[in-house]
Amino acid sequence: MRRRKTKNMELFDKTEVMDKELIDKTTLWMLRAILKSGGHREFIKDSSFSNDDVACFLDLEKFVVLDKLKKTEIIDILKTNLIKLEKRRRFNSSKLLTKNIEQLSTLMDLNNYEKEILEFFILINQYEILEDSTDIIGNGLNSSQFMRAISVILDIPMKEVKNAFSINSKFTKSSILVISKRDTYSLRRKVDFISDEFVDNMLNLDADIFFMLKDSLRKCGKETLKLDDFSHIKKDMDILIPYLKDALQSHKKGTNILFYGLPGTGKTELTKTLATVLETELYEVSYIDMEDRPLDKEDRVKAYKTAQALLKSKNTLLMYDEAEDIFESSRGGLFSPPKRQEDKAWINRTLESNDIPTIWITNNIDSIDNAIVRRFDMSIELPIPSRKRRKEILKKHVANTLEPITLDFLSKNENIAPALVSRAISVVKKVNKTKRDDAFIQVINNTLKAQGYKELKKQEKQNDTSGIYNPEFVNTTTNLKELAKGIKDNQNARLCLYGPAGTGKSAFGKYISEELDHPLHLKKGSDLLSKYIGETEQNIARAFEEAKDENAILVFDEVDSFLADRSSANSNWEITQVNEMLVQMENFDGVFIATTNLMNNLDKASLRRFDLKLEFDFLKSEQSWNMLQTYVKSLKLSKPTSTCKQMITSLKYLTPGDFAAVVRQNRFRPIKNTKQFIERLASEVEVKNIEDGSKMGFLTN
Numbered sequence: 285m286r287r288r289k290t291k292n293m294e295l296f297d298k299t300e301v302m303d304k305e306l307i308d309k310t311t312l313w314m315l316r317a318i319l320k321s322g323g324h325r326e327f328i329k330d331s332s333f334s335n336d337d338v339a340c341f342l343d344l345e346k347f348v349v350l351d352k353l354k355k356t357e358i359i360d361i362l363k364t365n366l367i368k369l370e371k372r373r374r375f376n377s378s379k380l381l382t383k384n385i386e387q388l389s390t391l392m393d394l395n396n397y398e399k400e401i402l403e404f405f406i407l408i409n410q411y412e413i414l415e416d417s418t419d420i421i422g423n424g425l426n427s428s429q430f431m432r433a434i435s436v437i438l439d440i441p442m443k444e445v446k447n448a449f450s451i452n453s454k455f456t457k458s459s460i461l462v463i464s465k466r467d468t469y470s471l472r473r474k475v476d477f478i479s480d481e482f483v484d485n486m487l488n489l490d491a492d493i494f495f496m497l498k499d500s501l502r503k504c505g506k507e508t509l510k511l512d513d514f515s516h517i518k519k520d521m522d523i524l525i526p527y528l529k530d531a532l533q534s535h536k537k538g539t540n541i542l543f544y545g546l547p548g549t550g551k552t553e554l555t556k557t558l559a560t561v562l563e564t565e566l567y568e569v570s571y572i573d574m575e576d577r578p579l580d581k582e583d584r585v586k587a588y589k590t591a592q593a594l595l596k597s598k599n600t601l602l603m604y605d606e607a608e609d610i611f612e613s614s615r616g617g618l619f620s621p622p623k624r625q626e627d628k629a630w631i632n633r634t635l636e637s638n639d640i641p642t643i644w645i646t647n648n649i650d651s652i653d654n655a656i657v658r659r660f661d662m663s664i665e666l667p668i669p670s671r672k673r674r675k676e677i678l679k680k681h682v683a684n685t686l687e688p689i690t691l692d693f694l695s696k697n698e699n700i701a702p703a704l705v706s707r708a709i710s711v712v713k714k715v716n717k718t719k720r721d722d723a724f725i726q727v728i729n730n731t732l733k734a735q736g737y738k739e740l741k742k743q744e745k746q747n748d749t750s751g752i753y754n755p756e757f758v759n760t761t762t763n764l765k766e767l768a769k770g771i772k773d774n775q776n777a778r779l780c781l782y783g784p785a786g787t788g789k790s791a792f793g794k795y796i797s798e799e800l801d802h803p804l805h806l807k808k809g810s811d812l813l814s815k816y817i818g819e820t821e822q823n824i825a826r827a828f829e830e831a832k833d834e835n836a837i838l839v840f841d842e843v844d845s846f847l848a849d850r851s852s853a854n855s856n857w858e859i860t861q862v863n864e865m866l867v868q869m870e871n872f873d874g875v876f877i878a879t880t881n882l883m884n885n886l887d888k889a890s891l892r893r894f895d896l897k898l899e900f901d902f903l904k905s906e907q908s909w910n911m912l913q914t915y916v917k918s919l920k921l922s923k924p925t926s927t928c929k930q931m932i933t934s935l936k937y938l939t940p941g942d943f944a945a946v947v948r949q950n951r952f953r954p955i956k957n958t959k960q961f962i963e964r965l966a967s968e969v970e971v972k973n974i975e976d977g978s979k980m981g982f983l984t985n
Contacts, residue, residue, distance in 0.1 A: 296340030301413040309375040310407065313437050314342060314417035315366040320436045323420040324362070328355050338417045381406065384486045387493035391594045392454050397444040404438055405461060408472045409483045418471040427465045430474045458593030459500075459586040478590055479583075481573065499573045500587040501594070504566040504603065507556035508706045513680070514554055516673050516833070520664045527661070529562055531641045532599055539641035542607075542657065544649040545666035546822070547735070548704055551645045554666065555603050558643070565600040567591060581609045588634075596639045607644040611652040635659040650818055667826060670833040671695055671803070678705060685709055690721045699737045700728060738810065753795055757911050757940050758788045759901040767896075768799045771875060775800070778869060778876045778893060780843075782883040783900035786941020789879035792900075793839035796875065803836040809845035817857055820846075821864040828868040828876075835874065843878035847890045862887050869893045903940070905933035911943055912962070919950065921958045931962045935969055942968040 298307050318324050326334055333339040336348050342362065347353055385399050394402070408414045421433055431449065435442045448455055455461040459478045477483050478500055485496035494503055514521060524541065531539040543551040559566035569588045572578055579587065591602055611631070636659070644660070646652065657663055669677065675695035678686075686694075694700055708727040715723040729739040755764035771777045781789040790806065797804035805827065812823040824846065831838035840846065846865045848858060869876060870893060878894070880886060891897065903911065909924075912932050916924055924932075932938075946955070946964045955961050 296337075296345050298341055301337065301341065302411055303378065305376040306378060306407065306411075308369065308372070309377060310411065310414050311342065312366070312369040312375070313404065314338065314414065315362055315369065316437045316439070317418050317421055317433070318342075319359070319362055319366055321421050321433050323417075324359060326422070327420045328353055328358055334420060335416050337413060338420070341413055341417075377403065378407075378487065380490055381487055384489070384493065384496065388460075388486075391493060391597070392458065392460075393597065394454060395444075397438075397440050398448050398454065400438055400440065401434065401445070401448050402455075402461060404434075405472070405475055405477070406483050406486055409477070410487055415470075415472045421471060423470045425469065425471060425474055427463060430463065430471065433471055454593060458590045460590065460593075478586060479573065494567075497590070497594070498570060499579070499583075500570055500590040501567045501602075502570055504556055504559070504568050507553055507560055509550060509553045509557055509677075511557055511561055513677050514550065514557070514666075516669045517664065517666060520662070524662055524664065525558070525561060528558065528601070528641060532562060532564060532601075535639070536641070537639060538636045538661075540635050540638065540660050541641075541643045542649075542660040542663040543643060543645045543666055544663065545647070546668065547647050548699070549666040549668055551666050552603070552605060555601070555643045555645065559601050562601070565598065566603060567595060567600060568603045568605060571606055585610055592638055592640050600640060602640040602642045603645065604642055605645045607646045608648050608651045611644075611646070611656055631656060632659065667829065668699075670830045671805070671836075672834050674700070685713065686721050686724055690724070694725075694728070694740070697740060699732060699735070704728065704731055736815075753788070753791050753940075754914070755792075755795065757903070757907055757914075758792065759904050759907060760898055762896075762898055764792065764795075768796055771796060772800050776873060776875065778872070778895045779878070780883075780886075780891070780894040780897045781877060781879045781900055782897065783881070784902060784937075784939060785881050786939035786944075787900035787902065788940045789900050790839060790841050791940070793837055793877045793879075796877070797837040800837065800875070802875070803834055804839065805831050805834070805836040806839045806841060808841045813845060818860075820857075820861055824861070824864050824868055828872050831874060831876075832872065837875045837877065838872070839877045839879065841879050842881070844880045844882045844885045847878070847886050849885060849887045850889075862890070866890060866893060902936065903938045908932050908935060908938050911940065912958070915943055915947065916958050916961065919947070919955060919961075921955065921961065924958050928958050928962060931959070932965070935962075935966060937969050937972055937974055938965060 298304075302310055318327050327338070328334075331352055333344070333348065333353070339345070339348055343365065344358060344361065347358055381403065385394075385402060388394065388402075389399055408418060418433075418437070422429070425433065431442065431445045434440065435445045447453060449461075449463045450456065456463075460482075461478075462476050464474055464476065478497075481499055482496065485491075489496050494501065511521065528539070528541070530536070543554065545551060556566060569584060569591050570579060571584060573583075588604060595602065635656075649657070649663075649665075668674075672695075675691060678691045678695055694705075705728075708724055708731075711727050712720050712723040725740055732739055755768070758764055781792060783789060793806065794804050807827050812820060812827065814820045814823060827838065827840075830836070843865075847862055850859050850862050866887075866889065869890075883897075883899075909929055909932055912924055912928070916922075942965055945968055946961060949955075949964065955964070
């Protein structure tokens with residue numbers, strides 16, 4: 285704050301505006317600014333100083349109260365003080381700042397001139413009195429005037445100042461300290477630091493240099509998974525690991541790898557694992573600042589440049605997560621067309637000349653322009669692991685924490701990523717062991733819900749009789765036992781099973797899996813359909829890929845959800861969804877079964893992709909009677925009478941599903957006798973509301 289003239293002015297206390305150990309050094313800089321940069325003409329007016337605080341700091345208090353300044357005497361005093369200080373060889377400085385600059389210098393290999401420039405601008409940002417003294421030089425400095433002023437104030441050769449701020453300098457490449465060449469400002473405002481927090485940290489934090497640079501890069505923690513947890517991409521790893529190893533050893537420029545895939549597939553964990561395998565450190569380009577506020581894309585680009593410059597001399601890997609924020613093309617990202625050509629040039633140059641091997645990670649590969657994708661050395665998709673692989677990972681990480689039945693249950697959900705499992709386990713370890721399984725599922729469900737996925741629901745134990753399946757109880761024109769044998773011998777088939785609900789279409793898929801001793805992958809619309817564009821297609825492709833990896837029988841229930849007639853499509857995504865299904869069906873070398881209740885709604889082109897179209901119809905009278913006898917025996921009810929036979933055979937539109945539904949009722953609504961069993965079957969038929977001119981329910985003979 286400037287002082288007013290007063291006859292009783294108190295003595296100026298320099299330590300109120302500057303730390304004691306810095307007073308002599310900053311006084312020297314201020315005197316050079318005033319005397320050697322022409323600042324005295326602005327500083328010393330006829331009747332007052334332009335800044336009384338600066339005058340008092342420079343021991344000119346007695347002149348502040350005068351009505352007319354003695355310019356010659358004042359300049360002589362300033363010159364005498366300057367000569368005295370110029371003769372000194374050593375000056376004290378902030379011990380903490382000096383220590384932190386040395387830490388930074390070890391990383392960046394700064395020379396003495398660069399260290400002095402850095403110290404000067406940190407201090408001018410911290411101390412208003414130093415800023416005020418340099419403002420005397422002028423507030424409209426161009427780049428040449430700025431560099432001349434620095435050369436004079438710090439007594440550094442002009443050539444060295446220019447080198448320090450050149451386009452290829454350590455300051456510029458790292459963005460630690462950057463000069464604005466377009467605008468004219470005062471000395472302090474002519475430069476930008478990588479962040480405001482950086483200046484404060486350098487002055488006040490006694491910590492590792494990387495902690496002070498958290499706004500730009502952070503050292504990654506240890507991995508929680510091992511390389512064999514990623515055996516589902518082993519072929520890619522067999523290529524990538526030796527490539528990265530050579531790039532690190534040879535300091536190869538322009539080494540860039542792209543990992544992409546759905547959230548939770550382990551992209552970040554794989555990067556950490558690779559660093560361990562390669563015996564190198566891993567640093568991440570920051571996406572939040574010191575106060576955990578997200579960085580915008582321009583700040584992240586600056587942080588990336590800083591990381592490259594600071595880590596240049598270290599044998600390390602760099603990770604850039606959420607890379608779509610600078611590569612994104614679909615929503616106007618930093619490098620999306622039609623942006624300026626210089627933006628495209630920047631990213632192309634970066635991917636060709638970066639010093640630190642970088643692994644870029646994105647959840648949305650579709651948002652990155654193909655021209656950019658082509659510039660990566662390798663682009664590797666991390667798919668959701670197959671069910672078998674998921675179960676292996678679960679066993680490895682939670683075998684001593686959860687029950688085997690829970691592990692099997694969890695492995696069936698492809699939205700449960702390894703990283704999610706690790707975090708959930710760390711949460712429930714302190715829960716009572718008898719309640720741990722339920723607690724684990726609760727934690728998992730909370731995350732799934734937040735991600736927009738369906739929550740897990742433990743399947744209730746069903747009465748054994750509800751799962752009776754006998755091919756003889758299916759009304760179709762083909763002998764299902766012979767069909768199953770033929771599929772077992774051939775191991776390749778594409779079947780379309782159509783007909784009313786409950787006729788045993790999906791159950792036949794389970795029967796085939798048991799006959800072939802292969803796992804069953806049953807997919808419903810709710811498992812695959814997504815509200816996000818392109819994600820349904822990805823889910824379809826992943827379902828076929830997973831079935832292929834595990835040699836599983838793949839069943840798509842209600843396939844009309846994915847194979848609707850394209851001629852009546854209203855949106856482009858409806859067409860691409862069908863196209864994806866047709867491509868996957870064509871290329872699938874296994875057993876694929878599609879079921880539908882709406883055969884007429886299927887796309888016509890899809891029908892020729894099926895080897896066999898097989899109708900499953902309502903039960904014949906004899907089949908209904910045989911099924912009744914089987915279920916009555918299982919439920920230990922009274923033996924059916926001839927009256928019962930007449931009742932059951934007179935029921936139309938019965939399906940195996942109706943029998944299963946009635947048996948499930950028996951858990952909470954016990955069946956008293958065979959007659960009651962038949963009556964409940966009749967109720968199931970009645971709610972179907974089938975209109976064909978016939979009387980519903982029991983039929984007259």
